[in-house]
Amino acid sequence: MNIKSVTKMAFQSIFSNKMRTFLTMLGIIIGVFAVVVLISIGQGATSGVTDSISSMGSNIISINIFDRRKSIIYNDVYDFEKLDGVKNVTPVYNSNATVKYDLETTTVNINGGNENYMNINNYKIGSGRKISPVDVDYRNKVAIIGLTTAEDLFGKDNPLNKDISINGEKYTVVGVLQDKESSIAGDSNDIVIVPVTTLMRQNSTKEINSITIQANSSEESTLAKENIENYLFDYFEDEDSYMVFSQDEMLDVINETTAMLTAMLGGIAGISLLVGGIGIMNIMLVTVTERTREIGIRKAIGAGRVNILIQFLIESSVMSGVGGIIGAVLGVIVSSAISDIMAINYVVNIPVIIGAFGFSLAVGVFFGLYPANKASKLKPVDALRYE
Template structure:
């Protein structure tokens, strides 16, 4: 029997039992669709995280001093010296975070003020909309000046230019010297909900002269590790143990996220693949039923010269075709569900051609694997016993 003829007979058999064939394919359809949906959403999540880190800049290095005693402190000037002496570092800024109530006239809003220096906007990639950025003289002279984001400007000044006007931060008055360009959507909690003031003024606002957080920018993405080593070498001269400080980088965090999502992908795909296994078992059961129903037909074919290989080929192709059809249906269902889930969850979706190809190949392979045993049973039937079957 030619493969083409066996294929035609398989199609005829599937059409003759459409509902049963659909139920047989159901496990394969669910399995393939599940794999495609999960991989698409995880890839989308990973892409979103990578974009978020790239917005921050993969050159970003964060240093936190955890020691609190007088002997476990680092002066701002010392950290600036590390910057000046290292060719692997481009910028350095202290960072003092303060939860404040910002008030102008009769409007007020709760936000976060960041005590920083003139390098901070370069580290974070902020651009200026109007006015000026913080300058070295502002921090040196502890001037009460502020640069605000568009959310603060819109909320407190109703779209009017705030340059030269005053804003009160926890009842202390600051002059607005600049407004940053919009980075997000000028909404509460976004990158536009921000107030920048000199770190020297922020220390006075918090009544704490100790600064324990610093941001560095490596000179390039390839200099991050070398920059961390330079910072670490200095801190090791200041502290007896690395427990007194913590250094992290955006690139390191991104690598951890990618590692986590890769592991999560394997776990979820493994769980979804159980459906493929169940689908394979379903195919085997239905093929066994099909062999029983067509025993007499098999006997007739073998008595007319049908060989073991012909019968085996016929049933294996039927099993493979059933799983292939289920795989194709699962691919379309998975793509549709991925985009629906993306819209409902507000996530990016990225269809992986590899996951589509692998899930389809596995579905066909499982169909052939689980269909082989019933096919072999059919091919080994004795013509006389098959003809006697009623």
């Protein structure tokens, strides 16, 4: 009996019981679907975060201060500009606040910075002006708002030179930011930027807990970081009082963490593939039992052991292979839909899709081998006597 006839008989057997075949494939479909979705969304989210950080440049250095006994005040921040390798410095003060205009209200993250804040963080003005040194020095109540905030508060009206209320204090809108791509961290356009000195006075604080520094270049970033660390150690005399990290270090940590999480999620999803393979083996064993007389008749008329083995392997491989294809297609479609809903990047990882399909096919062959081998070893006499 040639391979064409064996293959034809395998497909006839599969289509003779469509519902059972579909239910058998369901475990494989869910497994491949889960692998594709989880890894695609995980890698897409990682790509969004890393792109957002990378867009700021590899010469950005961040400082967080933890010491509550000895603090850095506003004027101390500008000492960093005297260090070799440092180009620009901005103190950073963040505060969630209720922002109002007329009858419209929204809750926004208020970012306080100086005249360097927007350049360092890669924000660009769409209309109006930036924060000036005069605004910072005189604690002017001016604000620059993102497009989402502008739409929430003003709709289609021009927000420039209009007053908004930030936690009860009036600020004049002097600028509107250009559209900025959002990431998994949130909507980059839902933001208000004000002079850091104004925001600190409104919140009754003189301490600076966060500083962002721009090095002269990527090449000088390491030099700047070393000088900053030496300055902070001399200032606090305790390495646990502060943390200094560059964008490259942050990217490395994010990539390592997300790679580990993505692999873990992919492994968990892969377990369902094994469960689906066990389901295939279970059904194939039932099929062998149901078709014992058929196997005996085929052997009696000349079918060899290899023919029987190949037929049952083809059946299990087709179920796992088709299930893998359906799962991969559904995974791509759902991943795309989720990325649109969550406003994050979507990565179509072809090697992952091929790998998930290949694994599903291997699972079908592996778990189909035992039932196929059992069927091929049946003796014609015993099979014909089976009731």
